[in-house]
Amino acid sequence: MKLTIVGCSGSFPGPDSPASCYLLEAEGFRLLLDFGNGSLGALQRHIGLYDVDAICLSHLHADHCLDLCSYHVVRTYAPCAPLPRVPVYAPDDAPRRLAAAYGMDDEPGLETAFDFTALAPGVFSVGPFEVTAALMNHPIETYGFRVSHGGRSVAYSGDTGECPELVKLAAGADILLCEASLLDRPGIPAGLHMTGRQAAEHAARAGAGTLVLTHLVPWNDKGEVLDDASRGGYEGRVELARSGAVYDLR
Secondary structure, eight states: OEEEEEEOBSSSOOSSOOBSEEEEEETTEEEEEOOOTTHHHHHTTTSOTTOOOEEEOSOOSHHHHTHHHHHHHHHHHSTTOSOOOEEEEEOTTHHHHHHHHHTOOSSSGGGGTEEEEEOOSEEEEETTEEEEEEEOSSSSOOEEEEEEETTEEEEEOOSOSSOHHHHHHTTTOSEEEEEOOBOSOTTOOTTTOOBHHHHHHHHHHHTOSEEEEEOBOTTSOHHHHHHHHTTSOOOSEEEEOOTTOEEEOO
């Protein structure tokens, strides 16, 4: 299994990265976790334009899903189009919400290019992967994912405040992609996002192998995010996510 960080900027694209998008590959199958604004362009540095086999959307904030609208254009109007529908696992309202963002009627909407399945907590198969979805602590319906293959696993927080379910989801994972949107200062809002310290605390409780801090908001100082994480009691490897970084889990 191989993980490529396509986009890791939080809330909006930054100068060095598009918004959230992560590519997982195994046995020739390509799965995207999230498809945030700006990520379709960067994705083409890593795989062919038509080579996405399935997509999981953690939630329906623009920085995690909006480039699905652009990918609808690719699947529908490219010279080799129409292409087979891509399975999309997303919160229940995704077809309507994304059709509205595109500016089209609900029917047939984006379902000419995508085959939507409504997410719920639990385990399901996507190609060669076993995917576990769990509800996170965010103002709208939001899922974290654990993707496993060949005895290896990557856990992804999506957007969340402090969340016991994330600890369960990431238990023993080789990599925890955990959001660290906030700096560790007084008055941190509850049930929205986490700091580097809180991400490290969750990684420590989960016994995760490597903590990759992501959803990095461009106005924050990245050194301060790492410094916050150093106070979380986690003794494993800690890295900042970087667009283009590749992790080979063999």
